[in-house]
Amino acid sequence: MTEGVSRTALNVAAHRARETERAGALFIDPFARQLASREGFATAAEIARLSGLSWQDSTPTMFALRTRYFDDAVLDAVRQDDVRQVIILGAGMDTRAYRIDWPEGTQLYEVDRRETFDHKRPILDSRGARPRCALHDVCADLRDDWEGLLLAAGFAPGAATVWLVEGLLYYLPEPDVHRLLDQLAALCPSGSWLLLDVAHPMMRDLPALQGWRDALIALGEPFRSFTDDGCALLDAHGWVADARSIAQVARDLGCEVEAVGSLAVPRLLCGRRR
Numbered sequence: 541m542t543e544g545v546s547r548t549a550l551n552v553a554a555h556r557a558r559e560t561e562r563a564g565a566l567f568i569d570p571f572a573r574q575l576a577s578r579e580g581f582a583t584a585a586e587i588a589r590l591s592g593l594s595w596q597d598s599t600p601t602m603f604a605l606r607t608r609y610f611d612d613a614v615l616d617a618v619r620q621d622d623v624r625q626v627i628i629l630g631a632g633m634d635t636r637a638y639r640i641d642w643p644e645g646t647q648l649y650e651v652d653r654r655e656t657f658d659h660k661r662p663i664l665d666s667r668g669a670r671p672r673c674a675l676h677d678v679c680a681d682l683r684d685d686w687e688g689l690l691l692a693a694g695f696a697p698g699a700a701t702v703w704l705v706e707g708l709l710y711y712l713p714e715p716d717v718h719r720l721l722d723q724l725a726a727l728c729p730s731g732s733w734l735l736l737d738v739a740h741p742m743m744r745d746l747p748a749l750q751g752w753r754d755a756l757i758a759l760g761e762p763f764r765s766f767t768d769d770g771c772a773l774l775d776a777h778g779w780v781a782d783a784r785s786i787a788q789v790a791r792d793l794g795c796e797v798e799a800v801g802s803l804a805v806p807r808l809l810c811g812r813r814r
């Protein structure tokens with residue numbers, strides 16, 4: 541049952557499934573294929589068709605590289621500072637609760653719309669998946685009072701936190717982005733971490749990307765906010781950040797990815813609360 545579930549969330553799962561099955565995979569997500577379901581693969585194929593792209597079996601896609609980057613970044617953050625509170629906003633088909641080696645005592649909160657969890661948990665349960673941390677579902681719309689629901693689920697505002705905001709920010713209009721970043725900063729102490737990705741204005745403007753934009757419009761999930769300086773954006777909201785491009789991540793992992801277009805601009809951010 542995928543009614544009401546974000547098609548782009550299913551698309552990401554389809555890419556994770558493809559990566560999991562690729563020789564030399566950057567990560568293994570044993571649940572991705574079922575979570576993606578037929579709709580996820582159909583969506584991925586349609587986006588590729590309208591974008592004029594084809595999937596190469598020999599190389600990881602942008603989604604695979606992004607997933608691996610955040611896998612590593614989130615584990616580095618919790619281990620480096622003994623953080624035991626992790627929040628994944630717009631969690632979609634994220635299965636890190638089940639596949640990452642979390643430190644003992646980790647409390648992980650996933651925030652997304654109810655339909656997401658209605659799709660996801662029964663599939664994971666039917667596969668016998670067991671979270672490797674204390675896992676809390678927070679069914680909320682990030683434009684409403686999601687903070688109240690997060691607090692009601694047990695979130696401790698005074699505790700050091702890792703926020704993971706992967707594949708979400710640019711689906712929100714700009715005023716909502718600024719509000720969200722302020723909310724995150726207000727909810728956690730200095731030293732907390734914010735991991736997220738942003739969309740560069742070239743993704744809005746490049747004529748060559750019109751087919752890809754049309755695909756997202758057809759899905760009802762167009763990108764709505766952009767920045768050419770993610771570090772400055774985070775700085776304005778209380779975070780000191782480093783940024784990396786997908787091409788840099790690929791190079792670090794020994795993968796061959798052409799450093800062109802949006803792959804070459806720094807879009808992956810790792811921030812710390814001032």
Ligand SMILES: C[S@@+](CC[C@H](N)C(=O)[O-])C[C@H]1O[C@@H](n2cnc3c(N)ncnc32)[C@H](O)[C@@H]1O
Binds near residue numbers: 629634651653681
């Ligand atoms: C592209 S998916 C990415 C999912 C996940 N972070 C990942 O990387 O696999 C975006 C997710 O954000 C969620 N989302 C978008 N806008 C939202 C909102 N206003 N409130 C709650 N969730 C939202 C969607 O339901 C979807 O699951």
